[in-house]
Amino acid sequence: MRLNKIRRNDRLYVKLLIGITLSIVIAVFICSSIYYFTFARILQNEAFESNLANLQQTGKTVAKMTDSAQTVAFQIYRNSTISKLLYYNNPNPFDTQAAMIDLNNYLVTMPYIHSIYVYNPLSGRYYITSQNGQKGIIPEDQLMDQSITQILDHYKDYQPFTPIPRLISMNEQSEDGTSVYTYLCYDAVGVNQRINSAVIVNISASWINQDLNQQLGGNDQTLYIDDRNSVLNANDLSPVTLSDVDYQAIEHLLQFKESGYRVASFEGAKSLITYTAPDPYNWQYVRITPYSEITKKLSSIRLRTLLIASVVLAVGVFLAWLVSKFLYVPIHKIENQMRALESEKRNSSYTLRQNTMRKLLHIHDFNAEMQAEKLKKMGITFDFMNPYRLAYVRIDQFDLLKQENHKDLLTYKFAIMNIATEICSRQYTVDSIDLDDDSLVMLINTFEDQHEIWEDLELMLKDIQNACMEYIRIGLTIALTPVSKSPRELQAMYKLAKEASNQRFFAGRGAIIEAGPLQSHNKYSFPIGKEKRLIEALAAGKIEEAKALFDTIMQETVGYSYSVAHAAATHISVTLDNMLMEIERNGSIQLCLGTELIIPRIEQYETLEEMTNAFHQFFDLLKSKFVEKRSSKQDDLIRKINEIITSQFDNASLSLNYVADELKMSSYHISRVYRQQTMTTIVDTINAVRIEKSKELLVATELSVTEIAERTGYTNSSYFHRIFKKIIGVTPSEFRKANQGLVK
Structure with missing residues (x-):
């Protein structure tokens, strides 16, 4: 009860630790969030100001280029040489050449000009000087830049000296061209509502946008909407196709008629959209910057903020732990002492109770x-x-x-x-x-x-x-x-x-x-006769018969107490042990009893079936040992017999009985084993070895047949002749004559 009360009290300190820790975590989280969103807002404003300044600078550059183009056009009109190209149907070739030189001088001195067209509708010719592309005196039907003809045909749709963004085609087969801002200058309109002459100045868009390109990021887009509400890419003046949602979003922003920005979705990604107020030409510029580009700079700041917050959190938690631990030390000591006492009492009580009940049973x-x-x-x-x-x-x-x-x-x-x-x-x-x-x-x-x-x-x-x-x-x-x-x-x-x-x-x-006394009508008597037949069956290699006898002996113990089965199994194990030890002691077969061959004991098994299987496996192993050892012994016997025959073939007394006497074994036994293993008799082997030796002597020496018979163990030369002819097929003399060429 006291320990439970103490445990209830220590919850105060647990709550204190949790409360302090949570306060630190919440404070760090709120501060980190404020820092993060504040930094994000600052970077967002910086990106807007940078984009807006860049876009406004581009607008100022366009206005400046407009003034330059207007000045060039007025100078061309006032140039007496070039004016002949504007008003004469067939100007003098020298005048034409001089005028083209003047036009080229304008181009050389003003690198931002891509090309200058002087158009005379009466002659139907364009006098062109250009940085690249088509140049010279070009008839209307051969002009590659066909878009200028459409502008001249619809000149009323364009305000005078308002930049016209377009692409100048470089050849008829390709749709690619050079991006330019075109400035149209004309002095009068005829009765047919067509202009009498025109000077077209094309300013290179790349020159105007060079500052713009330097500010663009990898994924930024800069668009502008001209006075005709066309949406163009500010970089190459190509038309931009927007989805309805994106177009409506930009159109909505441009309604405010003043510079600003907004964070919104563009082409499915969160973006910062910066837009300018309408310029003097009623143009508006729009910069779309993916928000991920802005937050790139925030990554390092966020990492540092998280690192600082982690350090603050770790220090705070550590301090909270120290404070709580300091407050909790006295209670913790008391609790540990009470727990140790309770555990000791419980363990000793359990052990004491177990020992008491064990003693009570005995x-x-x-x-x-x-x-x-x-x-x-x-x-x-x-x-x-x-x-x-x-x-x-x-x-x-x-x-x-x-x-x-x-x-x-x-x-x-x-x-x-x-x-x-x-x-x-x-x-x-x-x-x-x-x-x-x-x-x-x-x-x-x-x-x-x-x-x-x-x-x-x-x-x-x-x-x-x-x-x-x-x-x-x-x-x-x-x-x-x-x-x-x-x-x-x-x-x-x-x-x-x-x-x-x-x-x-x-x-x-x-x-x-x-549990209760077993009721058995008969007193158990161990079957000595069956055990004897079991041992004989094992010795004779009749394993299945031995297994059946063992099963019968053990099944007869069913219905009696376990002690009866234990006595019967132990009796069989002891008898087997004595039999195998006797075999090893006589030296006939070494079975490695106790190492490779282990007799099962009933104490090792919980059920009769389990023990029976173990004895069956033992009988099988014993049979394999008998077969292995007996086979090895028979091979050794055959080897000894062959050694005697090979070494004593010239002994006239060599016979089956002689070999048996040498081995101290019965002639019947060695004859039976030899015939089973070699499929021939000992006598036939003796004769075969002697005849082989006699063949060598007949070929290699000049000894008489009688002498050769004596040297190979035959005492009777006529018997030697008969045996030789029976085995070889010819007499010894005939064999010698047939092999005379082999005698050295």
């Missing part, structure tokens, strides 16, 4: 009233003064669980105890005890007036098994004792439950076993 005679009072003081709910049962729980495949989860083994057992206690406590009072290895015991109090049915108890135990399998993937075998009303039967009931749990060997994993 005490044969005790004072029931005193022990019951002791259990009650320790908080143990089990009361053996009332009717009770014991449930002995065994973990299936415990060795595998121990191998894979050695460190978590106690945790798993604790989880099983909790699950079992929770399920049983719905109907009974339960306490659980953790025993050694794979076992647990549940002490279950029943009630005298409670009528229990085995099916209901079995269903409850099934719930425990299913819950353990579902949540922790562990299978259980449970043995349940009958109800006992005597405290002094506690140890006997424990032994009964433990013995009953061993019946898992027959019932299989996951079984629910009703």
